[in-house]
Amino acid sequence: MFRPFAKAPAPAYRPIGPERCVECALIHAASFAHPWNEADFERLLTGPEVVSDGAIEIRDETLSGFVVSRAAFDEAEILTIAVIAERRRCGVGATLLATHLSSLAARGVRRLFLEVDTENIAARALYAGRGFYQVAERKAYYRKGDLPPASALVMRLDLGGQV
Template sequence: MTPEALADIHAACFPARPWTAEELKALISEPGSLLESQTDKGFALARMTLDEAELLTIAVCPNAQGRGTGRALLEALVARLAAQNVAHLFLEVAEDNAPARALYTRAGFAEVGRRKGYYARAGQAAVDALVLSLKLPV
């Protein structure tokens, strides 16, 4: 997928602060970046450092949500990371993002930390970020 297509999907999922095509292109080109995508459905982007990785974003088009796309992207990404000898995958998720939290819980992630007031919300109180971790089968 092109950075422009990724940016369109990201904007549909995160309208408050979508990543631009330029930002996504820069992230993808960084050493250790790993992109998993399904054309016109969504993508997951991670960054590896030694035996750890961080899930930077997972974005599923609104019309593909609730159909297993997020799970498939996450499973494919985890398999690729495990093949690269990554032992732990970390991510941050908004405490009020119930669908994402359910996806991560089903995948086996556990809460390992919290960032108070991490996600600013226009006209609302900031929301905590939960830091989650998954031990990968290496």
């Protein structure tokens, strides 16, 4: 039966590696003014210190979102997180982040950091909802093409008991 307004099934959330570098680059390009390319992702996703998780569509095994962190001892930094436009604001980013926090905690990470554009209200709300709090601000951190650069908030999450 054809259902034109049927909701797509929820993606599966699991670790990803360099086999997803093309998809990561495409999603990143659609999400950021200064995206990373395929080679950037290939180098990054092969690093032993990198933890990466993806949202994989059940119907066709395509990537609809991902998050990448670099861990060192008991600390990590989220380097990037992105979700395709069609899957934004429907819980994919939140579930992806929760999955990733569990992956990091299982690796022994206790403190997690990230930078977020001060103007990205949706991302800031997502992070605050998971318990991240601001620890610093980087002025004129993000390039915005012809626009003035935007500042970044440095946020932290203590994973002990948060996951």
